[in-house]
Amino acid sequence: MCRRRGRTEMSYTERAAADMRNWNAAKIFSYKEIKTATNNFKEVIGHGSFGSVYLGKLPDGKLVAVKVRFDKTQLGADSFINEVRLLSLVRHQNLVSLEGFCHESQRQILVYEYLPGGSLADHLYGPNSRKFSLSWVRRLKIAVDAAKGLDYLHNGSDPRIIHRDIKCSNILLDKEMNARLCDFGLSKQMIQPDATHVTTVVKGTAGYLDPEYYSTQQLTEKSDVYSFGVLLLELICGREPMNHSGTPDSFNLVLWAKPYLQAGAFEIVDESLGGNFDVESMRKVAKIAVRSVERDASQRPTIAQILSVLKESYSIQLSYLAASGHVN
Known part of the structure; x- marks a missing residue:
């Protein structure tokens, strides 16, 4: 009986891959x-740790x-299926929408709007960031927009979802500059309604x-809030979370910016805003x-706040x- 079960039982990834075809929410594309759609992968519009877009x-x-x-x-396969x-x-x-996916011959391809x-x-750090400076x-x-998307994940979705990788490069903009959260490969669902965290x-x-x-390895909604707080500091200061070009005490954006902002000192506000x-x-x-x-998660606000x-x-x-x- 044990031998028979061993032969027929599928791994989580195999089971999930089979399930993917029954989710019906996104089109299944052939390779x-x-x-054909990409003209043989002619035009690259982005790179990341996952691959190319x-x-x-x-x-x-x-x-x-x-x-x-x-x-x-295995982690790559799991994050693909998770997304x-x-x-x-x-x-x-305010969440990017999935048009479909391709999952054949070990190829893992996601098709988004x-x-x-x-x-x-x-817009903040790219080669044209100063030319097309974002106003306040x-x-x-x-x-x-980004907070609305995250609020939906935390409070509007059932089960609740923790994004787990909120950052500037995971906020995409449409032609009207409306923002959407993307990249859900690391996201976690809070399956139990009364769960306070996921140990992962x-x-x-x-x-x-x-x-x-x-x-602690205990993931909570407040983990997303921390990341979102870093994002807000970036919008205020116009600099990346980790920056090794300045003095050692300015390497970490959180440690550098907090004392200034707590004192109401706005000299660290991004100079490209021009005081406007x-x-x-x-x-x-x-x-x-x-x-x-805040280091203590209980002291942080919720995304709704x-x-x-x-x-x-x-x-x-x-x-x-x-x-x-003034104009926008």
């Missing part, structure tokens, strides 16, 4: 269709972003990683950002621009 065009003329994973490890499963479950205007605005990281009101709108191996990106999660911001709007965002990156503050700050900045005659 041949993918090659190519521009594609479907037969109906719709443009898509085709993410080809080169990670052939397809989660994006088959969730639908929200194409967002021509690129990533938030491109645009930064606030992007933060509001530490994964994430240096500079954004919740120190409490790192030390309402002080109260900036103060509110700085205050909630500092709270979000952050979203409320960001909406308020956005309204204040819009009023400031209207009163001063």
Whole structure:
């Protein structure tokens, strides 16, 4: 009996791969269709630790972003299946939508809607970042959109979802500069409604990683909040979470920015903003950002509380621009 079970029992990955075909939420593409859509993978529009992203065009003329994973490890296979499963479950205007996938001959390919605005990281740090500098009101709108997407994952989805890799490069922009969260390969579902955490191996990106999660391996929604707090500091200061070009005490954005912002000192605000911001709007965002990156997770706000503050700050900045005659 044991021998028979051993022969017929499938691994988690095999079982999940079989299940993928029954999820029905996304189209299953053949590798041949993918090659045709991308003109034999002609135009690269992005790179990451997972592989490369190519521009594609479907037969109906719709443009898509085709993410080809080169990670052939078990972790790579699991994160691919995890992303397809989660994006088959969730639908929200501030989450990137999955058009389909290809899973044949060990090829792991995800097909997303194409967002021509690129990533938030491109706009803050890319080669054209100073040329196309993001104003404070645009930064606030992007933060509001991203917070709405994360709020949906934490509070609107059943089961709840922890994203686990919130960062600038995982916020994509459409042509109107509306923001959407992407990359759910590391995300975790909170299956038990009353669960307070998920115990799991530490994964994430240096500079954004919740120190409490790192030390306890207990992942919570507040881990996402920490990462989101780092993101807000980036929007305020216009610099990356880890930066080794300055003095040693400025390497880590959180450790460097917190004392200034707690003291209400705005000399560290991104100089490319040119001072074109309402002080109260900036103060509110700085205050909630500092709270979000507290080492003690219980001291951090929820994403719903952050979203409320960001909406308020956005309204204040819009009023400031209207009163001063400035454009966005």
